[in-house]
Amino acid sequence: MKLVILDRDGVINEDSESYIKSPDEWHPIPGSLEAISNLNQHGFRVIVATNQSGVGRGLFEMSALNEIHARMHRAVASVGGKIDAVFFCPHTPEDNCPCRKPKPGMFDEISARFGIDLSAVPTIGDTRRDLEAGQAAGCSLMLVRTGKGRRTIEAGALPSGTVVFDDLAHAATAIVAAVGGN
Ligand SMILES: [Mg+2]
Ligand SMILES: [Zn+2]
Numbered sequence: 061m062k063l064v065i066l067d068r069d070g071v072i073n074e075d076s077e078s079y080i081k082s083p084d085e086w087h088p089i090p091g092s093l094e095a096i097s098n099l100n101q102h103g104f105r106v107i108v109a110t111n112q113s114g115v116g117r118g119l120f121e122m123s124a125l126n127e128i129h130a131r132m133h134r135a136v137a138s139v140g141g142k143i144d145a146v147f148f149c150p151h152t153p154e155d156n157c158p159c160r161k162p163k164p165g166m167f168d169e170i171s172a173r174f175g176i177d178l179s180a181v182p183t184i185g186d187t188r189r190d191l192e193a194g195q196a197a198g199c200s201l202m203l204v205r206t207g208k209g210r211r212t213i214e215a216g217a218l219p220s221g222t223v224v225f226d227d228l229a230h231a232a233t234a235i236v237a238a239v240g241g242n
Contacts, residue, residue: 061174062103063181064235065167065199068110068146070186070207071228072096072132079114082124083131089206091229097141098229102236105174108146109166111189115150122150145173161185162192171197184231187212188219195219202231 069075074087096106114120129146136143147166149159159165171178183194186207194201201222203209213224225231 061105061176062239063107063170063174063176063178064099064104064232065107065109065170065178065181065183065194066096066228067161067183067185067187067190068108068132070209071184071204072108075186075207079119080128081114081120083127086128086131088135089227091227093136093139093141095227095229095232096136096143097139098232098236100141102239104235105144106142107144107170107174108148109161109170109183109193110146110148111161112148112150113152113160116152116155125150145170161187161189162196164193164196167193167197167199182231182235184225184228188215191219191222204228204231 066072069080072092074089076085080086099106112125115122115125133143147169149166151157151160167178179198181199182202183199184202184204185191186204186209191201191203201219203212203218203222203224204227206227
C-alpha cells in the first residue's frame, strides 16, 4: 500500500490567520484537488493529518469541522479524487496532547490504522511542525511554499532531507514521477 500524508491548511486549502471556522472559509489552493486525484490515479491513498486547535480554543465546534471536511471531500470528489481519512488534533498547545504536531501521535495512528510502517512515506506540509512530526515517524519530508511555507523557509534550517516544492501540485508530480508514473 502506498500512502501520502498531507497537512490541510496551507497545503490543500488557503490558510487563514483567523482559522478556517466554517465551510465558507475553506478555499482550495489552485491545483491541489487535481494533485490529490493525480496521486490516487497512481495508486496512492491520500491521508490528511491536521492540527485544529480552533476546536480546543472554542473558535468553532466539532460540527463545523465536520462540515468543513465534508466540503473538502466533495471538492476532491468533484475532480475524481479521494481522501481516505482525515486525522485531526482538536487540542490546544496547553493540553500537551500526544497528537498535536510536531508530536507524531497522528502519524502513529495512521500507521496503526493502515497497518504499515511510515518510513519513506511522503508527508507534505507548510510548517516546521509538520516536518518534525513526519521526521519522527520516518517519513520522506516535503515542504510547500504555499500557506506558511515561505515563512518556514525564511525562518531557517529545515529538517535534513526536506525537499521544497512550489505547491502540492508540484510535489504530487514529483512523487508520481518517482514511482515511474508521469
Ligand atoms: Mg499548515
Ligand atoms: Zn491533540
